Amino acid sequence: MTTPLRRPGKCWKRRARSAIREVPAPPVYLRMVNEHIDRYGVAPDGRLYRASNGGILLSKEYTAVWKEARKIALPRKMANSPFAEVPYALRKAGISFWLRCGMDPAEAASRAGHSVAVLYKFYARILDGRREQANALIDRAMREAEGA
Template sequence: MSKADCTLPESGWGQLLLNGSSPRVGSRWTDDGQSHEKRGLKRRARSATRPVPIPPVLVQLLREHIEEFGVAPDGRLFQAAEGGLILTKETAEVWKEARKLVLTPEQVASPFADVPYSARHTAVSGWLTAGVDKAEVARRAGHSIAVLLRFYAKVISDREEHSNALIERFLNGEDLDEGVRGGRQAQT
């Protein structure tokens, strides 16, 4: 991720413009002999981009990171000590130490948040639990709704009482935002 792909306002929501990945595949497996291969976004045209809104707390963290550490010569936000790409091994080591700092000993001994990818799962699960529209969650996560529901359906189970309350508020015309209220009025 480069600084040029980030919109980081002084306050409010920002945006990341995702435009590809560069997984480590080993220099023997790339055309240019580099250990990382530049790829487009999964299941999209090579030049496709995907804008993802980011909350103010993440905007602030990224702004502070850039202020403290700067960016790599090529504009990347995160770099190894000597400016190179951060290796998966290094990320895994930092994640392991971070878990020890923020989790209970029982959680550290469990598979809970055992890999960095768990943070993505937590984010998507949290959006669903918060009641964000499934189509919007799928868009932000870069999934189809079918894939979203196949992998995250367990998060939205046991929500019958909550769902009933939302439906009841809708039927009573209570606590509705303008978009929902306007849609309801258009149907009556």
């Protein structure tokens, strides 16, 4: 399942201003987004998140909310640490999660809007140490091939 992703008034990396990038989204995520829309609606121009007056949400506004949310959601020790210090940390955590779940790195790179080279540059340590998992995948595939 995919959903078109637009960035009004801004250009994606090396893409035309009018470009739409397809972003595959798992059903559980789409349900969460739809529940959010059912509860809060969208801005007149279709944006999912907006300022309380309906305008564009400025980074200083969501950063302030983020800081307060961290105090509420995290234990004091974590809230006082660099853990998830900025909202962008969620993107990195999400990509790391995909890779840890075993998502193909090329697919993860595509979903993140990266090249595979960029993905490996920044996420190599997530992919490291997976020898046993790789051996199990090869072993299973070889056993299936022998049985075919």
